[in-house]
Amino acid sequence: MTALIACIVKELRLLGRDVHGLALLFILPLVFILVMSLALQDVYAARGGRAIDVLVIDRDGSDAAKALTQRLADNGAFRISQTTPLPSEERLRQRLRAGEFSFAVDVSKTYGATVLTPPQPGAPPLLTVIVAPDASKQTEAIFLGVLREAVGRQRLDLLLQRVGAGGGDQSAGKAQIVTTYAFAREAAPSAVQQNVPAWLVFAIFFVAIPFSNTFVRERELGAHRRLRTTNVSAVTQFFGKLIPYFAINQLQVALMLAVGVFLVPLLGGEALQIRGSPVALILLSAAVSLAALGLALLIAVAARTTEQATMLSGLGNIVLAAVGGIMVPKFVMPAAMQDVAAWSPMAWGLDGFLDLLLRDGDTAAIAPELMKLGGFGAVALVVAWLIYRTRD
Amino acid sequence: MTTDGPIVTVSNVRHRYRGADRDALAGVSLSIEAGSCFGLLGPNGAGKSTLLGLLTGAIKLQDGEIEIMGASVRTDLPAVRAASAIAPQELAFYPALTGRENLEFFAGVQNVEGALRKTRIAEASAACQLDDVLDRRAETYSGGLKRRLNLAIALVGAPRILYLDEPTVGIDARSRALIVDAIAALKRSGFTIIYISHYMEEVEALCDSVAVIDKGSLIALERTEALVRRGAERRLRVTLAAPLDEAARQSLVPAQWIDAARFDVTLDGEAALEGWLARIRAAGGHVARLDYGASKLETIYLGLLEQDGGP
Numbered sequence: 001m002t003a004l005i006a007c008i009v010k011e012l013r014l015l016g017r018d019v020h021g022l023a024l025l026f027i028l029p030l031v032f033i034l035v036m037s038l039a040l041q042d043v044y045a046a047r048g049g050r051a052i053d054v055l056v057i058d059r060d061g062s063d064a065a066k067a068l069t070q071r072l073a074d075n076g077a078f079r080i081s082q083t084t085p086l087p088s089e090e091r092l093r094q095r096l097r098a099g100e101f102s103f104a105v106d107v108s109k110t111y112g113a114t115v116l117t118p119p120q121p122g123a124p125p126l127l128t129v130i131v132a133p134d135a136s137k138q139t140e141a142i143f144l145g146v147l148r149e150a151v152g153r154q155r156l157d158l159l160l161q162r163v164g165a166g167g168g169d170q171s172a173g174k175a176q177i178v179t180t181y182a183f184a185r186e187a188a189p190s191a192v193q194q195n196v197p198a199w200l201v202f203a204i205f206f207v208a209i210p211f212s213n214t215f216v217r218e219r220e221l222g223a224h225r226r227l228r229t230t231n232v233s234a235v236t237q238f239f240g241k242l243i244p245y246f247a248i249n250q251l252q253v254a255l256m257l258a259v260g261v262f263l264v265p266l267l268g269g270e271a272l273q274i275r276g277s278p279v280a281l282i283l284l285s286a287a288v289s290l291a292a293l294g295l296a297l298l299i300a301v302a303a304r305t306t307e308q309a310t311m312l313s314g315l316g317n318i319v320l321a322a323v324g325g326i327m328v329p330k331f332v333m334p335a336a337m338q339d340v341a342a343w344s345p346m347a348w349g350l351d352g353f354l355d356l357l358l359r360d361g362d363t364a365a366i367a368p369e370l371m372k373l374g375g376f377g378a379v380a381l382v383v384a385w386l387i388y389r390t391r392d
Numbered sequence: 393m394t395t396d397g398p399i400v401t402v403s404n405v406r407h408r409y410r411g412a413d414r415d416a417l418a419g420v421s422l423s424i425e426a427g428s429c430f431g432l433l434g435p436n437g438a439g440k441s442t443l444l445g446l447l448t449g450a451i452k453l454q455d456g457e458i459e460i461m462g463a464s465v466r467t468d469l470p471a472v473r474a475a476s477a478i479a480p481q482e483l484a485f486y487p488a489l490t491g492r493e494n495l496e497f498f499a500g501v502q503n504v505e506g507a508l509r510k511t512r513i514a515e516a517s518a519a520c521q522l523d524d525v526l527d528r529r530a531e532t533y534s535g536g537l538k539r540r541l542n543l544a545i546a547l548v549g550a551p552r553i554l555y556l557d558e559p560t561v562g563i564d565a566r567s568r569a570l571i572v573d574a575i576a577a578l579k580r581s582g583f584t585i586i587y588i589s590h591y592m593e594e595v596e597a598l599c600d601s602v603a604v605i606d607k608g609s610l611i612a613l614e615r616t617e618a619l620v621r622r623g624a625e626r627r628l629r630v631t632l633a634a635p636l637d638e639a640a641r642q643s644l645v646p647a648q649w650i651d652a653a654r655f656d657v658t659l660d661g662e663a664a665l666e667g668w669l670a671r672i673r674a675a676g677g678h679v680a681r682l683d684y685g686a687s688k689l690e691t692i693y694l695g696l697l698e699q700d701g702g703p
Binding site for chain 1 (some may be wrong): 452489
């Protein structure tokens, strides 16, 4: 026990003095979480069904203009704001450039009087749409289509009213179209829900770099040779390395989740909601750590030099992250890539976290991920041990 | 700590590495007295490191037998390891840790704990004169301090046998002297020391007996004093006050010239000495110093290797 404690203390001291290693394990994922959660929140929000902000400037105030505004508001895709007093054109463009709205609709003061009149050459337009710089062409086309449909339907209603036939049935069209989703739309993650667990899993696997480096360095220094002439067993030495890094992994989980819960909202993002079973969260965190440490030990015993260890662990992690849905979410990948992702331990870890954080999962819900991660970690540790014994 | 009789016995040990076309060790036998300092000499690749690996249990014994304090490396490796420690040629410690932290770690892995650990660290530090720098990171140490820490780490387990592999390599003369003094003190306090070095004057000064290994075989094994005297009874080394030119040197055949002012000759009786002194004067030389009847270990060592077939 004394030998194991000595190994653990030594490893923690070495890691504590490895500024680059600590930055890699804590600062890098923290920066990724903050940047990705904040930078991509609009993208994720739009995908999650967030309404497009539209500013209506009603210079007319007629019933027809109000009815048009109401029609747009009734479409769930838009969040309509109106402004009084009417802004100057420059002020209006400023607000669009600032990202407050995707579109501004300027309703002319003759809208109500001329909506049924055929367009005359040289006459002012009924509506002027001003597009924000960050609105995509696709969104612009959709919005203009909706606006034309709203004006067209209003004209139809007004014409029907004039001939005494009453308004059209608004619900008739909707009933003819039924929407179904090829994915769990209600469970689409927000930026923080995707990025916190994603970069957390990435950080856990990144222990492979400092872990394998200290392992190989010990061999290069001759300390390993010296230890082999003492009675400390290889198993004690292995656990003396694995236990501190396991603890580091758990600290990473706690810190990164805390960043999502407390720091991201302070910086203007959405707060991470930690739902699901706490026991399941602990089990998942341990399973991801086991997989990461198994891989780290495998790289450590396979590498001959610190350069090899750094390259294998760095490159390996980036590839696993790229295919595993860390850098690019799995739900935007084509089917073939999603099949590839299914083989990445990082994807198993991320899926488990999403099950817990997004879908209120429990231990049973993440059992497949726990088994895959645990199995991968165990196999990697056994293979690492066999390589070590063969080379010894 | 000193006990009578051999503390290390190596019997007909053979070892061949996988894929090698010859034995790294080809039937080596030797024994080492308790409390003595034993020099292990040989050129690079001779088999010294293999023998050291077998003695420490780092390399598995293939053929033959090694016993350390009566314990076989085959059947009682824990006892063998508990009895011995190595200060390898590499600086085998953690540069990012302080000297004290390194000593704590290597004591800890040998299950030395509590007050005993503190005592052992204090003793090792004192023996290697590290007290003033013990709380500095090892990476800030000079080359000499690093060598001393390397040695101190070998002491924290309180071994009976110390394997010192090139303990003074790559450091300045003052640091070498400090380490040699420390090793001499360890020897006086009863440690059995197996000493590997290419510095022959250190081996000559420290070691009671010497083994020379070449190409995996033992080519000499005897008391250092006897080895140094072997074949040197009739040898005269002449050191001249000033170098001689080439023609003058050629007139002194069959002198073995070391440089333009030093040569060795083998005398055949007292009259021969007088004859050589006359020839030196005739050649224009003036004798500054004469050394008769002893030879440097280095000369003997090189002679042994030459007899064994050269490099």
